[in-house]
Amino acid sequence: MTQKKRKLTDYISIISMILLSLAAASGVLNVIFVFNPGFADWFNQNISSHVRNALAVATGWIPFSLAEFFVLGSVFIAVLAVILILKLIAKRKTRFIKAVIGILSVFGLVYTVFVFSTVAGYRGTGLDSKLGLEKREVSVRELSDTASLVADELNGIYDEYGNMGFLRGVGTVRPFSHSECVEKLRSSYFSLRKQYPFISDVEAPVKILVSSELMTYTHISGVYTFLTGEANLNTNYPDFVNVFTTAHEMAHQRGIEREDEANFTAFLVCINSDDPYIRYCGYLNMFEYLGDAIYGISKAEYGKVYSKLNEGARADLMSYSKFFERYRNSKAAQVTDAVNDAYLRSQGTEGTASYGLVVDLCVAYYRQNDR
Numbered sequence: 039m040t041q042k043k044r045k046l047t048d049y050i051s052i053i054s055m056i057l058l059s060l061a062a063a064s065g066v067l068n069v070i071f072v073f074n075p076g077f078a079d080w081f082n083q084n085i086s087s088h089v090r091n092a093l094a095v096a097t098g099w100i101p102f103s104l105a106e107f108f109v110l111g112s113v114f115i116a117v118l119a120v121i122l123i124l125k126l127i128a129k130r131k132t133r134f135i136k137a138v139i140g141i142l143s144v145f146g147l148v149y150t151v152f153v154f155s156t157v158a159g160y161r162g163t164g165l166d167s168k169l170g171l172e173k174r175e176v177s178v179r180e181l182s183d184t185a186s187l188v189a190d191e192l193n194g195i196y197d198e199y200g201n202m203g204f205l206r207g208v209g210t211v212r213p214f215s216h217s218e219c220v221e222k223l224r225s226s227y228f229s230l231r232k233q234y235p236f237i238s239d240v241e242a243p244v245k246i247l248v249s250s251e252l253m254t255y256t257h258i259s260g261v262y263t264f265l266t267g268e269a270n271l272n273t274n275y276p277d278f279v280n281v282f283t284t285a286h287e288m289a290h291q292r293g294i295e296r297e298d299e300a301n302f303t304a305f306l307v308c309i310n311s312d313d314p315y316i317r318y319c320g321y322l323n324m325f326e327y328l329g330d331a332i333y334g335i336s337k338a339e340y341g342k343v344y345s346k347l348n349e350g351a352r353a354d355l356m357s358y359s360k361f362f363e364r365y366r367n368s369k370a371a372q373v374t375d376a377v378n379d380a381y382l383r384s385q386g387t388e389g390t391a392s393y394g395l396v397v398d399l400c401v402a403y404y405r406q407n408d409r
Contacts, residue, residue: 050136054143061146064153071161072386079236082158082293087238089155090291093267094242103245103270105263110249148265156264159295160385165302168236171402178335182343184401185328189346191309191321196350199314204350209357212277213315216284220244223285226311227292237303238292242267244284250274254365256374259283262290276358281319282308296387298395301327305400322351324400331397 071078166173203211250272260283269287285304308320333340
């Protein structure tokens with residue numbers, strides 16, 4: 039009796055072939071992005087924006103974070119996968135090979151979605167070019183002057199709107215709900231889009247993470263998950279941080295992928311809002327970034343700039359520092375920081391240090407406006 043001749047489809051399914059082929063094509067596309075930022079910009083605005091929006095719409099109706107659900111259930115899913123593979127090994131070799139290739143094809147699908155939705159945002163031209171800003175290294179004097187201007191804006195908001203509902207030991211209290219905050223920020227994004235059309239419009243929620251308390255130990259205040267199109271918020275942080283983080287994750291949802299650029303976009307969106315508290319949050323978070331940069335160079339200079347803040351804003355910063363003390367020296371944060379740093383570097387950025395580079399954009403913005 040002759041042995042049955044094996045066909046390729048005995049080892050790999052048609053679906054797996056398609057998914058792995060798409061992954062290979064995505065790899066080629068990724069390389070093109072790296073060498074052609076102009077094409078990456080076009081792709082991000084005309085192709086990736088539709089992919090991101092489709093994903094956001096597909097998951098937006100779900101009242102919880104689908105990404106968080108999969109992360110929390112990842113151990114259970116992994117155990118099921120191992121059990122399935124072991125059962126296939128016991129039955130037939132070809133089924134086992136087919137299962138392994140099937141799993142690889144799933145990873146290929148994830149990579150394809152990543153390339154089509156997100157990578158072009160990392161590889162395109164810089165936000166400074168798109169905004170017409172002259173981004174260069176800045177001096178301590180420029181940092182201090184910019185921080186002083188930001189402090190003046192903060193003080194002006196306090197002078198006009200009172201103490202902003204400050205509660206000692208807690209921080210300023212957001213005078214509206216989370217969903218209202220998202221709508222206010224979306225309205226500001228839509229207005230900003232008229233001036234900067236490269237910012238795509240997305241009508242989707244920013245989801246609250248159930249594991250916010252635990253997540254704070256990783257020092258992550260929010261996360262955008264490209265696979266589900268969801269912007270997610272860690273609500274354990276003080277309100278003034280939550281508002282800015284919401285705007286930051288919404289920037290990722292709109293194709294602004296580099297961290298410093300997402301921070302600066304969040305700043306622009308906040309300070310151009312009709313709501314005074316959102317404007318306050320934008321200025322206070324930017325003051326923190328500027329202050330950290332100044333403090334790392336000259337503590338004396340930082341003291342001069344800090345003294346220009348009114349009592350309310352200083353109390354907010356002190357309350358935040360007190361809140362963060364219990365999470366500051368976290369082993370989990372060291373691990374997540376290393377992973378995040380490796381990921382960001384793989385996308386051609388300066389790693390986690392890129393978050394703080396927002397100060398270069400801010401100084402360039404105020405330098406341009408002073409001309």
